Amino acid sequence: MTELLDDPQAAALAAAEHVAAATGVERHDIALVLGSGWGGAADLIGETVAELPSSEVPGFAKPAVEGHVGTLRSVRVRGTGTLALVLGARTHLYEGRGARAVVHGVRTAAAAGVRTVVLTNGCGGLREEWPAGTPVLISDHINLTATSPVEGANFVDLTDLYSARLRAVAREIDPSLPEGVYVQFRGPHYETPAEVRMAQRLGGDLVGMSTALEAIAAREAGLEVLGVSLVTNLAAGISATPLSHAEVIEAGQAAGPRISGLLAAVVAE
Numbered sequence: 001m002t003e004l005l006d007d008p009q010a011a012a013l014a015a016a017e018h019v020a021a022a023t024g025v026e027r028h029d030i031a032l033v034l035g036s037g038w039g040g041a042a043d044l045i046g047e048t049v050a051e052l053p054s055s056e057v058p059g060f061a062k063p064a065v066e067g068h069v070g071t072l073r074s075v076r077v078r079g080t081g082t083l084a085l086v087l088g089a090r091t092h093l094y095e096g097r098g099a100r101a102v103v104h105g106v107r108t109a110a111a112a113g114v115r116t117v118v119l120t121n122g123c124g125g126l127r128e129e130w131p132a133g134t135p136v137l138i139s140d141h142i143n144l145t146a147t148s149p150v151e152g153a154n155f156v157d158l159t160d161l162y163s164a165r166l167r168a169v170a171r172e173i174d175p176s177l178p179e180g181v182y183v184q185f186r187g188p189h190y191e192t193p194a195e196v197r198m199a200q201r202l203g204g205d206l207v208g209m210s211t212a213l214e215a216i217a218a219r220e221a222g223l224e225v226l227g228v229s230l231v232t233n234l235a236a237g238i239s240a241t242p243l244s245h246a247e248v249i250e251a252g253q254a255a256g257p258r259i260s261g262l263l264a265a266v267v268a269e
């Protein structure tokens with residue numbers, strides 16, 4: 001059986017056409033990929049024009065967990081005429097559907113006309129001075145997945161992948177924002193303390209299981225990229241007293257207004 005994603009560009013076009021028809025929005029200006037802890041942002045950035053279950057959109061996965069229906073939202077950004085496509089359904093590499101599925105959302109957004117994508121995630125922190133709840137601008141990434149969404153002899157340049165211009169815009173909004181290097185592991189298991197020490201020695205500041213491959217696909221599509229992580233826990237071995245799950249959840253929720261306000265301001269720029 002031919003899988004829609006056997007032709008990634010055709011799949012992105014089909015998905016974008018479905019989104020345009022279902023939302024009534026012919027062309028979107030910016031895309032937001034919401035990672036864990038960022039869910040409330042879509043409500044804060046403006047008025048939802050339309051919302052559709054991602055499982056209805058060509059190429060998007062059926063909900064991985066029963067009841068966790070991912071959605072795509074078209075949002076008119078408060079104070080501007082900007083139309084944001086908010087992707088609330090992310091496929092992770094550890095789901096085994098391959099890199100094409102992981103970056104389908106970004107490719108759909110590019111086919112829908114966006115010029116900018118904001119990639120957000122929840123991640124592990126490698127610095128004691130960045131406790132759970134700290135938002136961090138991604139300055140660069142280290143891709144430890146041993147894979148790429150780019151196929152064929154397409155030698156995509158990745159210098160300034162995480163736009164210095166957009167990071168400056170974010171820092172105007174919140175000057176206290178730190179910056180860091182994000183290391184993508186395949187997952188779904190967390191790192192061992194030895195792997196965390198390796199990531200530190202490699203120059204990493206954050207560890208996660210998303211974002212890097214999406215950023216590469218966004219650059220391949222010619223989009224400008226801003227990446228923002230929310231430290232949700234200190235990575236294995238960093239803190240002698242690991243946070244309880246309840247503390248991690250609480251810290252992530254406490255950061256909600258700050259990070260959602262940041263996103264709202266960035267997309268309104």
Ligand SMILES: Nc1nc2[nH]c(I)nc2c(=O)[nH]1
Nearest residue numbers: 122123124207208209232235
């Ligand atoms: N790889 C990795 N991904 C994560 N996502 C979250 I939330 N916390 C972590 C973490 O500690 N390591």
